[in-house]
Amino acid sequence: MRALCWHGKKDVRVDHVPDPTIEHPRDAILTVSSCAICGSDLHLFDGFMPGMKSGDILGHEFMGEVMEVGR
Numbered sequence: 001m002r003a004l005c006w007h008g009k010k011d012v013r014v015d016h017v018p019d020p021t022i023e024h025p026r027d028a029i030l031t032v033s034s035c036a037i038c039g040s041d042l043h044l045f046d047g048f049m050p051g052m053k054s055g056d057i058l059g060h061e062f063m064g065e066v067m068e069v070g071r
């Protein structure tokens with residue numbers, strides 16, 4: 001799948017990453033249909049969040065169709 005990945009301060013790219021898998025009983029996998037940017041994404045983009053590693057996937061404001069759920 002494609003995902004927006006953080007590679008450093010003001011360096012984000014759409015990369016090909018492995019498809020997600022269900023790892024925990026409360027996980028869900030969605031096909032994302034639309035997304036938005038929120039203020040916390042800008043903190044990541046501007047490099048103000050410690051602990052980010054190159055390749056981390058961004059995005060937490062989205063909607064889509066649930067394809068699979070955990071137990």
Ligand SMILES: [Zn+2]
Pocket residue numbers: 038039040041060061
């Ligand atoms: Zn948010």
